[in-house]
Amino acid sequence: MKTISLSIKTQLILTFIAISSIVIIVVSYFNFTSNIKQEKNSFIQNSLIQANLLADFSVSALVFRDMDGAKENLEKLKSDNNIQRVIIFDNQGDIFSEYNPLDIREIAQIDIKEVHLVSKKEEFLNYGILKISVPLKHNNIEYGTLYLEKSTAIITKLLKKLFSEVILFACVLLLLIYAISIFLSNYLLKPILSLASTAEEIASTQNYGTRVSYNSKNEIGSLYKAFNSLVKDTENLTNNLELQVNIRTKELNTKTVQLEESLIDLQQTQQKLIESEKLSALGNLVSGIAHEVNTPLGNAITGSSVITKETQALVEEFNDGTLKKSTMQRRLDVINETSSLLSRTLHYASGLIKSFKQISVDQVTNDIREIQIKDYIEEVFLTNHNKLKLVPAKVTIEANDDLVIKTSPGVISQIINNLIQNSIKHGFDNYKGEAQISVCIEEKDENLIIEYKDNGIGINEDIKEKVFEPFVTTKRNSGGTGLGLNIVYNLIIQKLKGSLEMTSTENIGTKFIITIPMKNSLMEKK
Incomplete structure (x- = not known):
């Protein structure tokens, strides 16, 4: 709704005119209605007097049945244009004599008890016809009735003239009031409007x-004085404010430079921490692979010694001619079983070294390539096998074997490694139950969803809300840095442009839901 804004001068003029108009209208109304009532009553009373006088003159003619005399009396009414009809009735209701210049044919209704004023409401101030019935008496004997019809045009004319004069007077008075209101508003508001303009x-x-x-000591003079005081105070405050703003601006610029330098240092420190975590993970990977490879290589050396020993014994017995068929069969069975065990052991060691080589290269280079996500995560778990078997933890990975994503395997490896380390160090620390880790991978709405879940002791409620913040850990006295989940969060959000959700319940377990876009899921290839 549009708001209409009027100046104070216009409002003052309109208010003055409105109040004056109401007063004029009320006074004029009561004055006009009073005049109407007065003129109406005066007309009726005069008409009654005229009817009674006419009745007095006509009664003798009716008594003596002097029709010529009655007619002569009625003819004298021609000088009064307002009289429309006069009828003299005898006691039998018959017309004795009649004055009817307008030849009115309407039947006269005689009612001696009332005076009838028949108004014509369709015309303004027209009261129509006045009908009067007067008894014709002589010595208290009633001989008949005088019926008089008289037009009210004279009072209608008078009242219309009065109405026009009232309207004219009201208009002139309103114009005068308007002129006075303009003068007073200019006189009274000029200093205020001048102050507003300033x-x-x-x-x-x-x-x-x-x-x-x-130059005045009235209320407006006080207003001017207060205005000058206010402007002076504002001037002082403005000058002080400008000085304070300059000082604060300089301080802010200095703080901004310091913050920018701190931000650069923080980014560098963050990058160093990530690289340090990478190297730490790579060190753990080397340690784990070395431990894992050591067992199959030891078995291979043992098997090789057995084969060598059996082969030498077989050659010696053959050269001495003491070789029996049964002995040869027994030694060949041992050599065959040992060589088969040796082959499986070497293949296992070769697979470990191949996984170590690929994952270690991925963690260092961060190259982007297509990977079968299930196989790759299985390789990551394989490199952590020695640590998981110490818990021990049962690992379950569910995914489509053909599910492929183009990303940086090193980032994926670092994320999964940190989650595994988090489960081992925190989830399964002093754990008494059957430890389980499950990974469920699926493609949904052009996103790769990785759900990592363990059934460990869960995360304490005190740190659950800030678990992704840096340096938040419950193992600080045990070598924990509090950077593992922070790095996971930054890698998913900043590097892979994905999202990370976590739910955890104490003594039930912790679940991480990682959502990664299948397309453009990583930063630009370097």
Whole structure:
């Protein structure tokens, strides 16, 4: 709804005119209605007097049945144009004599008890016809009735003239009031409007050195004095504010430079921490692979010694001619079984070294390539096998074997490694139950969903809300840095442009839901 804004001068004029108009209308209304009532009553009373006089003159003619005399009396009414009809009735209701210049045929209704004023409401101030019935008496003997019909045009004309004069008077008075209101508003509001104009100019130009003057000690003079005081205070405050703003601006610029330097240092420190975590993970990977390879290689050396020993014994017996068929069969069975065990052991060691080689290269280079995500995560778990078997933890990986994603395997490896380390160090620390880790991988709405879950002791409620913040750990006295989940969070959000959700319940377990876009899921290839 549009708001109509009027100036105070216009409002004052309109208010003055409105109040004056109401007063004029009320006074004029009561004056006019009073005049109407007075003229109406006066007309009726005069008409009654006229009817009674006419009845007095006509009664003798009716008594003596002097029709010529009655007619002569009625003819004298021609000088009164307002009289429309006069009828003299005898006691039998018959017309004795009649004056009817307008030849009115309407039947006269005689009612001696009332005076009837038949109004014509369709015409303004027209009261129509006045009907009067007067008894014709002589010595208290009633001989008949005088019926008089008289037009009210004379009072209608008078009242219309009065109405026009009232309207004219009201209009002239309103014009006079309008002129007076303009004069008074200019006289009274001029200093206030001048002050308002000066205030607008000061607000526009910000020139708080401006002062106003008004030579009077009335309320407006006090207003001017207060305005000057306010402007002076504003000028002082503005000057002080500008000085404070300059000082604060310099301080802010200094703080901004310091913050930028701190941000750069923080980014560098964060990058160093990530690289340090990478190297730490790579060191753990080397340690784990070395431990894992050591067992199959030891078995291979043992098997090789057995084969060598059996082969030498077989050659010696053959050269000495003491070789029996049964002995040869027994030694060949041992050599065959040992060589088969040796082959499986070497293949297992070869697989471990191949996984170590690929994952270690991925963690260092961060190259982007297509991987079968299930196989790759299985390789990551394989490199952590020696640590998982110490818990021990049962690992379950569910995914489509053909599910392929183009990403940086090193980032995926670092994320899964940190989650595994988090489960081992925190989830299964002093764990008494059957430890389980499950990974469920699926493609949904052009996103790769990785759900990592363990059934460990869960995360304490005190740190659950800030578990992804840096340096938050419950193992600080045991060598924990509190950077593992922070690095996981940053890698998923910043590197892979994905999202990470976590739910955890104490003594039930912890679940991480990783969502990675299948397309453009990583930063630009370096």
